[in-house]
Amino acid sequence: MLKGTTLERNDALQHIYEKNRERIVTMVVSNSGNTAQAKDIFQETIIVFYENVTQGIFKGESAISTYLYSIARFKWLNQIKKDTVRTDHHTKASNIPHIEESALGMFVESEKQAKVLEVLALLGDSCKKLLIASIYHNQSMKEIVAELNYGNEQVARNKKFKCIKSLKELIAARPNLLKILKAHD
Structure with a gap:
């Protein structure tokens, strides 16, 4: 996205915009x-994504759609919290620790x-893509099948089963992975 001409960059951004808009609006x-x-x-x-790409923060380690969804989800959660604080009649100093706890909670969730x-x-x-789409994004x-180009739903189900089996085997063979995940609960 950074290496093309201005027109190519705009086309790429437009494609990303169109491909992901409906999913995020629906969320x-x-x-x-x-x-x-x-x-x-x-x-x-989209603005945050573009800035993250140009600043080298987004390195393509996850699917663009997953990255955008995560940004949108955190932005929406923040917006809900802001709206809740605004509509709450008790927005005095007693709410400040609650806001800080929420920010800390979001940071921990991000980690x-x-x-x-x-x-x-x-x-x-x-x-990775299959399990994120299936479990995280539900x-x-x-x-x-449409997003990841599997032949049909049965092929996708079989692949998901194999991926979950591989994940269980990986965690069984490397118990330290489970400790890492549990350390952030």
């Missing part, structure tokens, strides 16, 4: 947001997700 709307809020969150997400992604990366890219097999 916001299905989590008590409205369409206008969803569009705002998506715009902010935990990073550790999970590290463990999933040991399984290989195809298993996508249907039909959506996974």
Whole structure:
């Protein structure tokens, strides 16, 4: 995305925008947001993504759609918390520790997700993408088939079964991985 001409970069960004907009808008709307809020969150997400790409923060270690979804999810959670604080009639100093705890909780959650992604990366890219789509994003097999280009839903189910089996074997063979994951609970 950084190496092309301005037109090529714009085309790439437009493609990313179109491919991911509906999923993120749906996530916001299905989590008590409205369409206008969803569009705002998506715009902010695209801006953060572009800045992260240009600053070298995003290194392509995860799928762009997964990265965008994570940014949008955290932005939406922050927005909900801000709205809750604004509408709460008791927004005095007593709420400040609650906000700090929320920020700390989000940081810990982010760290935990990073550790999970590290463990999933040991399984290989195809298993990582499949398990994230299936378990983390709760996508249907039909959506996974379309997104990850599997032949049909049964092929995707078989692959998921094998990936989960490999994950269990990996954790059984390397108990330190389980300790790493549990350390962030």
